[in-house]
Amino acid sequence: xxxxxxxxxxxxxxxxxxxxxxxxxxxxxxxxxxxxxxxxxxxxxxxxxxxxxxxxxxxxxxxxxxxxxxxxxxxxxxxxxxxxxxxxxxxxxxxxxxxxxxxxxxxxxxxxxxxxxxxxxxxxxxxxxxxxxxxxxxxxxxxxxxxxxxxxxxxxxxxxxxxxxxxxxxxxxxxxxxxxxxxxxxxxxxxxxxxxxxxxxxxxxxxxxxxxxxxxxxxxxxxxxxxxxxxxxxxxx
Amino acid sequence: xxxxxxxxxxxxxxxxxxxxxxxxxxxxxxxxxxxxxxxxxxxxxxxxxxxxxxxxxxxxxxxxxxxxxxxxxxxxxxxxxxxxxxxxxxxxxxxxxxxxxxxxxxxxxxxxxxxxxxxxxxxxxxxxxxxxxxxxxxxxxxxxxxxxxxxxxxxxxxxxxxxxxxxxxxxxxxxxxxxxxxxxxxxxxxxxxxxxxxxxxxxxxxxxxxxxxxxxxxxxxxxxxxxxxxxxxxxxxxxxxxxxxxxxxxxxxxxxxxxxxxxxxxxxxxxxxxxxxxxxxxxxxxxxxxxxxxxxxxxxxxxxxxxxxxxxxxxxxxxxxxxxxxxxxxxxxxxxxxxxxxxxxxxxxxxxxxxxxxxxxxxxxxxxxx
Numbered sequence: 211x212x213x214x215x216x217x218x219x220x221x222x223x224x225x226x227x228x229x230x231x232x233x234x235x236x237x238x239x240x241x242x243x244x245x246x247x248x249x250x251x252x253x254x255x256x257x258x259x260x261x262x263x264x265x266x267x268x269x270x271x272x273x274x275x276x277x278x279x280x281x282x283x284x285x286x287x288x289x290x291x292x293x294x295x296x297x298x299x300x301x302x303x304x305x306x307x308x309x310x311x312x313x314x315x316x317x318x319x320x321x322x323x324x325x326x327x328x329x330x331x332x333x334x335x336x337x338x339x340x341x342x343x344x345x346x347x348x349x350x351x352x353x354x355x356x357x358x359x360x361x362x363x364x365x366x367x368x369x370x371x372x373x374x375x376x377x378x379x380x381x382x383x384x385x386x387x388x389x390x391x392x393x394x395x396x397x398x399x400x401x402x403x404x405x406x407x408x409x410x411x412x413x414x415x416x417x418x419x420x421x422x423x424x425x426x427x428x429x430x431x432x433x434x435x436x437x438x439x440x441x442x443x444x445x446x447x
Numbered sequence: 448x449x450x451x452x453x454x455x456x457x458x459x460x461x462x463x464x465x466x467x468x469x470x471x472x473x474x475x476x477x478x479x480x481x482x483x484x485x486x487x488x489x490x491x492x493x494x495x496x497x498x499x500x501x502x503x504x505x506x507x508x509x510x511x512x513x514x515x516x517x518x519x520x521x522x523x524x525x526x527x528x529x530x531x532x533x534x535x536x537x538x539x540x541x542x543x544x545x546x547x548x549x550x551x552x553x554x555x556x557x558x559x560x561x562x563x564x565x566x567x568x569x570x571x572x573x574x575x576x577x578x579x580x581x582x583x584x585x586x587x588x589x590x591x592x593x594x595x596x597x598x599x600x601x602x603x604x605x606x607x608x609x610x611x612x613x614x615x616x617x618x619x620x621x622x623x624x625x626x627x628x629x630x631x632x633x634x635x636x637x638x639x640x641x642x643x644x645x646x647x648x649x650x651x652x653x654x655x656x657x658x659x660x661x662x663x664x665x666x667x668x669x670x671x672x673x674x675x676x677x678x679x680x681x682x683x684x685x686x687x688x689x690x691x692x693x694x695x696x697x698x699x700x701x702x703x704x705x706x707x708x709x710x711x712x713x714x715x716x717x718x719x720x721x722x723x724x725x726x727x728x729x730x731x732x733x734x735x736x737x738x739x740x741x742x743x744x745x746x747x748x749x750x751x752x753x754x755x756x757x758x759x760x761x762x763x764x765x766x767x768x769x770x771x772x773x774x775x776x777x778x779x780x781x782x783x784x785x786x787x788x789x790x791x792x793x794x795x796x797x798x799x800x801x802x803x804x805x806x807x808x809x810x811x812x813x814x815x816x817x
């Protein structure tokens with residue numbers, strides 16, 4: 211079976227989903243490479259409590275000032291660990307467990323060197339995902355999360371401070387297989403975090419360069435204006 | 448030096464995106480290019496596209512900006528290919544109508560089945576003079592290549608009845624299945640459940656709407672049955688709607704799986720549905736289900752009657768809701784019949800073994816490409 215390495219950037223995740231995320235990942239990946247972006251809580255200790263996790267620590271936080279650099283560094287740390295396939299994931303994202311049986315088939319197939327998934331944003335709870343406007347997971351396409359490492363490809367990132375993507379540009383341009391496995395994103399699941407996340411989003415993108423004004427505003431919409439759909443786990447096949 | 452083969456198709460890649468349309472014909476193309484490569488040829492592919500070159504499975508695919516269609520033929524693409532592939536020794540017209548109006552000297556045309564039995568074809572080509580012009584062009588398409596290969600007998604019969612002078616050009620090479628990869632599982636994997644599988648793209652001509660209705664009726668009536676819809680939609684909205692519909696039903700599931708996982712999906716089924724209304728050849732999915740030892744309920748379309756003998760290894764029906772429900776019910780009620788029909792299907796599938804396909808094709812390629 212080809213080796214699968216997950217890579218994650220974390221910052222102050224100890225009280226969020228990191229433990230669950232690592233537990234879930236370790237059921238199907240071989241090892242996890244983590245860059246800790248100068249956490250001020252017990253995140254590093256939590257990471258180190260898992261033997262198959264390798265942790266690299268940043269002395270100063272870069273996520274909000276130079277995300278591309280942080281991503282590049284994580285990529286290089288990952289390469290130091292001789293990966294075959296790389297899963298670029300966040301600490302609040304989960305591949306649905308009922309479909310994990312598909313992963314070995316994806317790693318063994320030879321036609322595609324990149325695999326895309328649809329991301330479902332859980333909203334207000336872990337049981338519902340958002341479906342209005344640009345939140346609709348079905349209509350916004352697939353994103354490449356899983357790639358086969360290819361030494362001949364360039365490791366360049368776009369020179370953007372934010373929203374610079376998780377993988378080197380060359381990997382994002384590969385022809386990818388679109389998998390039916392859904393990624394469950396819990397970043398918006400806790401209502402208590404939504405306002406802070408909104409504020410961070412507009413601070414990072416005051417000119418609405420990455421997303422339209424209306425989409426940012428939709429983060430704060432009252433619940434009656436928001437459309438959600440119940441998350442139902444697929445039958446395990 | 449290796450001889451060079453140029454293959455012309457319409458859309459292996461979507462002309463404007465990275466999305467790959469992975470239907471049966473696309474899988475056929477990959478396998479066919481592999482066979483040519485194994486025989487020592489260099490192969491490149493042309494299709495519609497905006498002046499790009501991509502690679503898939505080690506084969507270069509060139510997109511040429513010639514998107515115009517007339518009477519369901521592609522003269523602009525055909526001519527662009529004729530000029531672009533001039534340096535190649537041999538040509539393959541992967542869809543018959545692509546051979547209109549002009550072909551390279553040593554070439555083969557392939558039919559993947561009748562597609563003009565689709566009602567939409569009649570709405571665009573229905574007027575008598577338009578139909579006549581389409582048929583005239585098809586006649587020219589058939590006249591050019593040295594050999595015509597069809598995946599089913601239905602296409603050959605249609606043309607022999609319509610344009611009989613090409614009788615001797617036709618070769619029947621039905622579709623194929625790797626019977627080592629697709630094989631029955633020793634255990635009964637569903638046990639007390641009965642799992643019904645629709646392993647098709649979610650499009651009307653494949654009978655999706657009739658099958659959804661049949662699923663609603665049958666799941667309500669029989670608590671032990673499950674319906675599995677396994678395949679892509681043509682666009683995101685269809686996949687969203689399928690998922691929403693399945694979520695509302697009891698024991699109906701929607702997903703798709705990578706090709707490598709499909710043997711397992713067939714093995715876990717008890718009954719497989721291929722209820723196409725039209726545009727069928729000798730469906731790879733039907734052959735794969737049969738190779739896995741499953742009874743097949745198939746529509747009377749295209750070459751499905753080359754694979755399914757009604758009442759022997761499944762049922763061949765007009766895929767109305769009523770017919771689907773009654774033929775599935777026959778199989779739900781009788782596990783012995785399911786098993787017997789599955790065993791017979793496996794036996795039939797063995798004669799469609801991939802090795803035979805390779806040999807038949809190798810012979811024709813050697814005849815024409817010399």
